[in-house]
Amino acid sequence: QYGDINFVAATLVGIGTGVLFTLVEMTNCLQPSDPSWMTLVVGFLLPFQLHVLFLCGYSTFQGHPHPLLHSSKLAESAIEGTMSALVQTYALIFRSLEWEDLKVGYISLASSFASIGWAFTQFDRQEKGMAGLPGV
Numbered sequence: 001q002y003g004d005i006n007f008v009a010a011t012l013v014g015i016g017t018g019v020l021f022t023l024v025e026m027t028n029c030l031q032p033s034d035p036s037w038m039t040l041v042v043g044f045l046l047p048f049q050l051h052v053l054f055l056c057g058y059s060t061f062q063g064h065p066h067p068l069l070h071s072s073k074l075a076e077s078a079i080e081g082t083m084s085a086l087v088q089t090y091a092l093i094f095r096s097l098e099w100e101d102l103k104v105g106y107i108s109l110a111s112s113f114a115s116i117g118w119a120f121t122q123f124d125r126q127e128k129g130m131a132g133l134p135g136v
Contacts, residue, residue, distance in 0.1 A: 007087050014083025018075040019046060025071035034066075042068065052076065077119030085112040 023046060030039055038058060045051040055069040088109045091097075097105065 007091065010087050011084060014080045014087075015049070017083070018080040019049075021075040021079055022046060022051070022068075022072050025075070026068060029066070029068040029071050031067070073119060073122075077116050081112060081116045081119070085109060085116065088112060 026039070026042065026046075041054060042051045045054050052069065052072050055066050055072060059065045059069055088105060092102065092105045092109060
């Protein structure tokens, strides 16, 4: 009725772009000291978006965050989260929705933008910064 296939397609493009970014970052972030089984597991979990969960557990076991965990969270917040927030914004502006649906949409959109902002704030902390530059 509303052409919602475009919304679904835009969301899938955002997810796919995040997965491709993470796949490219795997070649940069995986270290020679990483066990080969870890690379295999992350590669299998990546299409299902479960690699972050695995990397959190792996980082906890290692005692320090794996570099791929940072890249994966950046891809999730910068690419996937932003695309999702844009789709939600478009839907709230150009769709005639009931008040209850609008309330849910506004809350969802506010939490999306808060999540994106929080993620970037965490990446830009003073003690580590982003891309080797000092943070705020």
